[in-house]
Amino acid sequence: MIAETTVRRFPTRLHLVCGGCGRERFIAIFLEQVKKLRCSECGSHQVDVKSRDRLGAWSRRRRGR
Numbered sequence: 001m002i003a004e005t006t007v008r009r010f011p012t013r014l015h016l017v018c019g020g021c022g023r024e025r026f027i028a029i030f031l032e033q034v035k036k037l038r039c040s041e042c043g044s045h046q047v048d049v050k051s052r053d054r055l056g057a058w059s060r061r062r063r064g065r
Contacts, residue, residue, distance in 0.1 A: 013053045019046030 011028045018024075018039040025040075037047040 014049050015051040017048050017050050018042060018044055019048060020044030024050075 009030065011030050013026060013028050014034075016025045016027065016037060018041070020039060021042040021044065023039060023041050036045060037049075038045050039047055
């Protein structure tokens with residue numbers, strides 16, 4: 001018999017910086033949804049991911065809560 005398990009998914013918080021205009025932005029998105037990142041201000045595709053942090057229970061456990 002195969003036991004059913006529920007997989008919980010949490011979005012990832014990304015800190016993005018545009019290479020064209022220098023705009024900084026934080027977004028919460030599932031990584032499967034990220035195809036091509038684009039700056040909403042200048043339209044540049046030169047967007048750098050500066051940091052990544054998972055939201056939800058994993059983050060609370062990491063901080064000791």
